[in-house]
Amino acid sequence: MQTVLSIGVDALAYGMALFVISIGLSVTMGLMRVVNLAHGAFAMIGGYFASYAVRDLGLGYAAGILVAVVGTVVIAIPIERLLYRRIYGAPQLTQVLMTIGITFCVIGITNFAFGPTLKTVPLPPLLQGSVDLGFRSIAAHRIFVIICGFTVAAGLWFLVERTNFGVKVRATVDNAAMTAALGVRTEVVYAVSFAVAIALAAFGGVIGAELLPLEPYYALRYMVTFLVVVSVGGAGSIPGALIACLLLGTIDTTGRYLAPEYGEFFFYLAVILIVTLFPRGLAGRMK
Amino acid sequence: MKKLLAAAIAFAALSGAAYADTIKVGVIGPFSGPFALQGKNFKAGIDAWLALNGNKVGSDEIQIVYRDVPQADPARSKALAQELVVREGVQYLAGFYFTPDAMAATALLQQANVPMVVMNAATSAIVASSPLVVRTSFTTWQTTTPIATVAKEQGVTKAITLVSDYGPGIDAENAFKTAFEKEGGKVVETIRMPLSTNDFAPLMQRVKDSGAQGLFTFLPSGPPTLAFVKAYNDNGLKAGGIKFYGTGDLTQESDLPALGEAALGLQTTYHYAVSHDSPENKTFVAAAEKAIGNPAELSFPSVSAFDGMYVICKMIEATGGKQDAKKAVDAVKGLSWTSPRGPVSIDPDSRHITENIYLREVAKDASGKYYNKEVRTFEKQGDPGLAFVKK
16 A cells, blocks of 8 residues: 555656646647647756756746746747747648757757756755655655646646637637637737747746756757657647646556566557557547 | 869878878767767867877877767767778777777777777676777776675665666676675665666665665766656655665766765765875876866766876887787786876786776865765776676
8 A cells, every 4th residue: 555655656746747847848739739849948948047047146946937937938939930930830840850950959059058067956945855744755846846737737727728818729729810810819829829838848847857857968858758748648738738647657657666677668558558549649639 | 273282292291201100099989969078078088198298109199080979879889980990090999988889899900900998888898809909997897896895894784776777787786786795795676777767766665665774776977867866865765774875977076066965975986086186186187177178077987088098108109100909909918007096907818907996975075066085995906797708
């Protein structure tokens, strides 16, 4: 029983960290139909901003997160206007080539400017150390990540399903030309959705930095995992991504606890099964 | 224009004939990509050597030719080694960060009449695969074996091993197990984790459940070590009194600023710490820091590259600049000198370096910088792994 509980806690923590980082990608892929392979690069930029703000400028952790989110969005806006706007609606191969190109540029620039060594975001005393849950102890930071994950999920769901802006987003996704004809400025909708996705990437990059350490190759190293989450959950679906993260987190954690020598066998086996049974992901929308 | 070119070629040919030879050394390593830092350390070690000793041996001039293999890629390594030998006409091959890269290139040595000086790749079998290989780095067996003694002496009788599931990790597991059981301890469980593991919490829980008093681990240096050390602290293993033992790969100097507080007190064994206290090392570190640019990036491959250059220069001296691989290798068998890491020698039988292995503890100096503090020396350690190499 203790083992089951213990695995459950780890799975939840790992799943939520994955969720916070991947959900932004789900937004760009599902709502904006852009295969954004530069998602990891934006998460990394966020992490570097926070690391610089907290470590070198001595700001607080919360301020660091704010700097990361705002800074990354400020960098992303001109990129959206100049580069991404050209590939909305373009064939997926074009999108893949351009965004992977951006990723390599970001890796190169980061390597040049900050060097290849690891960067960390120092935690505030409150999030340091571990919390005793009775049957085991868990890093305080993990609990913070779990809370952040649920908050992000709830906030996004509310934004897309319950607000006026959400209506416009959904309409733009379904039929951009028709929505524009009805007087919605779709380019603004796209720009704001993109900014939200980037902000989420940056946020995820910062709070996930304990699990996925920041270094220039971060941008590429974890991209497969993020893509898996989106394809299993169904692009653009918030509940889908949440379920996918929890499911994959559980499978991965259980496999690692009980049979680490199998490596990621169970993880990818589950992915193959799910994608075979649900080609559009667990909660993907039919076209 | 044509005339000018012809003149230039004639001049080049003349100067080649009139003056002493240029001896080319081909260095293969990861100079771009995720492991570029290690390649940079090769280069820093070589540059430090050239800065301190000049680029001349007798009247011959050494020229270094670099080739990049960003990740372990034996086919590419072999192709580049061939290119270096055939097109560049190198007399020596050196570098090699990854074992498969070194192994692939050893096949060329005999026919090309070129010795190889391995500056990192740490699997015992490399030196056995060709009589023209000399190694100035270490093997995983060599750096792992002493930590088993340390663990036993600190009262650990039941240990668990947790290693990355690939060649060097398995070497480390076998080395620790063999040495620890020889000391009379018991390894209760051996766990191999995939190289791509990011989340170590479930593994730490398993270590805790195993009832072991000590954890031995091997991970390649790089990003995952950070998450690993944090997981060790955060999951209550440190507080629970499970002792931590590893090799120096886990606490390489360039990762220490990031590991910071979490790594404090970790015990590792290794052949070199940048902080090693000797006049030779002070000179070396000063030159290497200048060569690498950012002192925080200096780490262990630099010293093996520095000593590799020493060995190559001795080879050039012995052969008078003529290409004779066998004579060159024979000349350095049994060679001993004082390296920045301490006294070392080339074992005449295995052509592998015999060196001191140090037990180190991560500590914080007066200026708040984290470093590997050497607390104990295991003198003149050979490579115990050679006995297990299949002939």
